[in-house]
Amino acid sequence: MLKKTDGSQSVKPFRLVKFFTFSSLVIMFTATIVISALNAHWVRNILLEKSEEYASVLVENLNHQIISRFMIPVLVRYGEIRLREKEQFLLMDKVVRSTLHSFNVEMVTIYDEKNIISYSFDQTEIGQKNAGGVHYEKAMKEEATSRLIQHGSFLELLFWFPQETKIITFAPLRAEKRVSPTLAGPVLGVIEIVRDVSDDYKKVVKLQGLTVGSCFIVMGILFFVLLFVVKHGEKIIEKRAEERIKLEEKLQQAEHLSAIGEMTAGISHEIRNPLGIIKSSAQLLKQKMTKLGAKTSIPDIIVEESVRLDNIITDFLNFARPKAPDLHPCRIENIIEKNIAYLTPQIEDNNFKIIKEISEHLPEIMADSAMLYQAFLNIMINAFQSLKDNGCITIQIKYDSGSIVINFIDNGEGIEKEILKKIWTPFFTTKDTGTGLGLGIVKNMIEAHSGAIIITNMETKGANVEITLPVQET
Incomplete structure (x- = not known):
């Protein structure tokens, strides 16, 4: 529980950093979208405002041209204005x-004082009554107005990129005073100008899109950089947490072994002395009963159990206080051959098969051959216990990257996952007899040689014990 609590406390500040990082990114993305919408609205208003100013200049120029080049000459020549006459x-x-040539004006409509269309590019509209609407009324009151009209699909209008954008401007048509052409006279009618500003609008929106797109690209790059930093930070924290947990486990194991060592050191002599007396007494009792001709197996049982108890005490001492190896040059393949020779009777009795796959020209290593012999012997005996009749053990020895790698692969049933997790736990055993220290003693022996041991299940069937021993200079 303490390990989990400590780990979670160390991760909490980083989780808080992650939360604020991603929250900030979300807020920045949202702000970018809102700003783009506000920019679109702002561009729309600016375009409308500038178009109104431009249209007012056009209307003023058109007003002057109509008065000077049309109305005055027509009144002088004909005495009245009749646009229904073809010549006028x-x-x-x-x-x-x-006047409006090259100014990109799509439609011009002129209304008289009675809201009747007197002139239009579209001649079919001439003569229509009450066609000006509210904007006509405002223009007659000397108030120029403009409105923006956009056409396109729903998505085009939603993303402010319409196919067509037009500005319609209503302005009064005034008579100029002869005293000064800059002074406006009474309102004679209303001029309606329709300008197509699609290209201008699209250029502005395109520029805005490039700006917003650039912001999104920068934000995206920032997001992936932060994501990489966060992932890298998580890996570093997880690695440090794992290292701390391993160190805590090793510390607890060391404390546990120290306690076992102190306990076994204190009681080993106390147990072994009376145990030796019991064993020798049982042997003497057997000799006397043999002389008297009495037949009983009790002395043999006492001796056998005394030996078993002495072996248990020896396991405790070997696990709690592992011996330092007596290093000298030796060859792994020779130690394996001695193991096989010792186990030959058991191999033949159970019809076991030993397959050796040994690489050529293996180097010598500095090791304690007696200690490695005992370690390999324990591994092979454990493998035999998992085999059935006609079972097989494959022993592979090879040199790889400065180390000797030994694999003991059997074709037994393998090891259950739950048992595999506890396999290195001291005193854990699945057998009816034994102390559960055998594999722990083997691990201590291998690690005393600066090596490593790993036990895994094969994908098909059986288990694999892999031992790695470094090759040191002899």
């Missing part, structure tokens, strides 16, 4: 079109 209409059309 053509003159008006010529004046309007020549």
Whole structure:
């Protein structure tokens, strides 16, 4: 429980950093979208404002041209204005079109004082009554107005990129005073100008899109950089947490072994002395009963159990106080051959098969051959216990990256996952007899040689014990 609590406390500050990091990114993304929407609205208003100013200049120029080039000459020549007459209409059309030439004006409509269309690029609209609406009324009150009209699909309008954008401007048509052309006279009618500003609008929106897109790209790069930093930080924290847990486990194991060592050192002599007396007494009793001709197996049982108890005490001492290895040059393949020779009777009785896959030209290592012999012997005996009749053990020895690698692979049933997790736990055993210290003693022997031991299950069947021993200079 303490380990978990400490680990979680060390991770909490980093989780808080992660939360604020990703929250900040979300807020920044949201702010970018909001800013882009506000920019679109701002661009729309700026475009409308600038177009109104531009349209007012056009209307003022058109107003002047109509008065000077059409109305005055027509009144002088004909005495009255009748746009229904072809000659006057053509003159008006010529004046309007020549004035607005190259100004990208799509439609011009002129209303008289009675809200009747007197002139239009679309001749079918001439003569229509009450066609000006509210904007006409405002223009007659000397108030120029403009409105923006956009056409396109729903998605195009939603993302502020319409296919077509137009500005419609209503402005009063005034008579100029002869005293000064800059002074406006009474309102004679209303001029409606329709300008197509799609290209201008698209350029502005495109520029805005590039700006927003650049922001998103920068934000995306920032996001992935932060994500990489966060992931890297998580790995570092997890690695440090694992290292700390391993160190705590080793410390607890060392304390546990120290306690066992103190306990076994204190009681080993106390147990072995009376145990030796019991064993020798049982042997003497057996000799006397043999002389008297009495037949009983009790002395043999006492001797056998005394030996078993002495072996248990020896296991405790070997596990709690492992001996330092007596290093000298030796060859692993020779030690394995001695193990096989010793186990030959057991191998033949159970019809076991030993397969040796030994690489050539293996180097010598500095090791305690007696200690490695005992370690390999324990591993092979454990493997035999998992085999059935006609079982097989494959022993592989090879040199790899400065180390000798030994694999003991059997074709037994393998080791259950739950048992495999506890396999190095002291005193844990699945056998009816034994102390559960055998593998722990083997591990101590291997680690005393600066080696490592790993036990895994094979993908097909059986278990694999892999031992790695470094090759030192002899």
